[in-house]
Amino acid sequence: MTQVSILIFDIFGTVVDWHGSIVREVSALYPQVDADAFALAWRGGYQPAMQRVRSGELGWTRIDDLHRMILDQILPRFGLEHLSEVERAHLNRVWHRLDAWPDSVAGLTRLKQRFTISSLSNGNIGLLTNMAKRAGLPWDCVLSAEVFRAYKPDPRTYLGVAEVFDVTPGEVMLVAAHQDDLAAARACGLATAYIERPFEFGQAHPKDVSPDAANTWHARDLQHLADQLGC
Amino acid sequence: MTQVSILIFDIFGTVVDWHGSIVREVSALYPQVDADAFALAWRGGYQPAMQRVRSGELGWTRIDDLHRMILDQILPRFGLEHLSEVERAHLNRVWHRLDAWPDSVAGLTRLKQRFTISSLSNGNIGLLTNMAKRAGLPWDCVLSAEVFRAYKPDPRTYLGVAEVFDVTPGEVMLVAAHQDDLAAARACGLATAYIERPFEFGQAHPKDVSPDAANTWHARDLQHLADQLGC
Numbered sequence: 001m002t003q004v005s006i007l008i009f010d011i012f013g014t015v016v017d018w019h020g021s022i023v024r025e026v027s028a029l030y031p032q033v034d035a036d037a038f039a040l041a042w043r044g045g046y047q048p049a050m051q052r053v054r055s056g057e058l059g060w061t062r063i064d065d066l067h068r069m070i071l072d073q074i075l076p077r078f079g080l081e082h083l084s085e086v087e088r089a090h091l092n093r094v095w096h097r098l099d100a101w102p103d104s105v106a107g108l109t110r111l112k113q114r115f116t117i118s119s120l121s122n123g124n125i126g127l128l129t130n131m132a133k134r135a136g137l138p139w140d141c142v143l144s145a146e147v148f149r150a151y152k153p154d155p156r157t158y159l160g161v162a163e164v165f166d167v168t169p170g171e172v173m174l175v176a177a178h179q180d181d182l183a184a185a186r187a188c189g190l191a192t193a194y195i196e197r198p199f200e201f202g203q204a205h206p207k208d209v210s211p212d213a214a215n216t217w218h219a220r221d222l223q224h225l226a227d228q229l230g231c
Numbered sequence: 232m233t234q235v236s237i238l239i240f241d242i243f244g245t246v247v248d249w250h251g252s253i254v255r256e257v258s259a260l261y262p263q264v265d266a267d268a269f270a271l272a273w274r275g276g277y278q279p280a281m282q283r284v285r286s287g288e289l290g291w292t293r294i295d296d297l298h299r300m301i302l303d304q305i306l307p308r309f310g311l312e313h314l315s316e317v318e319r320a321h322l323n324r325v326w327h328r329l330d331a332w333p334d335s336v337a338g339l340t341r342l343k344q345r346f347t348i349s350s351l352s353n354g355n356i357g358l359l360t361n362m363a364k365r366a367g368l369p370w371d372c373v374l375s376a377e378v379f380r381a382y383k384p385d386p387r388t389y390l391g392v393a394e395v396f397d398v399t400p401g402e403v404m405l406v407a408a409h410q411d412d413l414a415a416a417r418a419c420g421l422a423t424a425y426i427e428r429p430f431e432f433g434q435a436h437p438k439d440v441s442p443d444a445a446n447t448w449h450a451r452d453l454q455h456l457a458d459q460l461g462c
Contacts, residue, residue: 064397116360116361116364118360124395125372125374125378125395126395126396126397128372129347129349129371129372129396130347132371133347133371140360140363140364140373141356141359141360141373142371142372142373143356146395147356147378164355164356164357164377165357165360166295166357
């Protein structure tokens with residue numbers, strides 16, 4: 001068995017709670033809005049927007065700019081079409097202010113003692129850096145789709161990490177709460193760890209967190225992963 | 232005056248002591264070699280090697296690979312042409328094991344409280360990450376020429392940082408022990424801070440550390456910079 005030395009982490013949903021954080025900010029700013037539906041609509045535009053870049057319809061675009069395009073689209077649906085440029089820009093930066101899940105900082109801190117830990121997110125570097133600084137995420141390195149100019153699940157992202165650290169793909173493990181991300185990483189030869197985040201989409205929308213035997217590890221949260229890896 | 236929010240740091244010579252670290256390792260491994268001359272010869276090949284990439288003679292090449300090309304060239308000059316592949320690979324990784332100057336970790340830790348701090352080095356991401364982990368450099372982000380596919384002093388590196396963080400160039404300050412690096416950053420609109428490292432090339436080869444009034448700040452070391460910036 002190859003020895004894993006590099007852990008890379010999906011961010012939105014795996015390390016931070018995007019749904020709860022957006023609900024928190026939107027509820028505070030615009031109490032008349034259905035914040036749960038707003039968060040789901042915003043996130044719902046994410047994969048289709050990236051698909052426009054993957055297909056070549058749009059050139060390379062950072063997630064900050066995709067988030068803003070989706071935001072502008074959904075505001076009228078929630079009666080917020082009157083928001084000014086300053087208000088839209090501020091709201092769009094909520095993705096830089098997402099809260100970590102309660103176990104994330106302690107879990108990452110333990111894992112960092114034995115492994116090199118890095119993000120591997122479709123979020124852009126500036127977003128990930130601002131988020132980490134605010135939430136106290138102790139990355140050794142901030143890697144993003146922006147470095148590789150390709151979004152996950154493009155193999156260039158997973159294999160790009162192995163190249164950056166000059167290791168074989170089997171020495172890298174992706175940690176994520178999404179089976180499709182993990183499957184794509186596994187197809188590139190990476191080890192994989194699934195993290196249950198049953199309430200990623202909010203308490204009202206629990207998701208299936210059944211194990212997939214194809215993953216190397218299955219953990220309730222990042223503390224539980226650190227337990228299993230002996231950190 | 233624009234408010235600086237992002238500090239980016241040159242690494243080799245500014246944050247870490249490449250000369251002293253190479254002398255330390257080479258003296259221990261090969262006591263018969265003039266380690267001071269060896270360190271200077273290795274580093275001396277650095278700018279010419281990058282120039283071969285800038286000129287297009289070589290395609291994009293990471294510093295790890297340039298360091299190895301230079302190493303292979305200089306070994307015979309020091310009677311080390313018999314080194315095996317494993318020994319050469321190990322020695323080449325000394326650049327991942329450079330020691331920080333005594334003030335670096337404490338100075339960066341103070342500066343990090345008020346600024347976002349990132350490397351901006353021609354060294355590759357893997358090298359910078361391994362170095363930071365070993366030396367305890369508390370970066371918020373690890374930026375490298377590798378992200379921008381251009382070496383300093385190419386404007387794409389300095390302006391690329393402003394773009395990554397979605398700020399104006401004037402909100403970024405380069406911290407470096409080399410006036411040419413600082414001058415190139417200034418030409419792009421960045422603020423600049425010069426750090427005296429009189430013994431970058433060893434105690435036997437003190438360098439001129441005179442102030443240049445064009446820099447925004449001039450500091451003895453990173454603790455002194457933190458003092459001046461009120462951190």
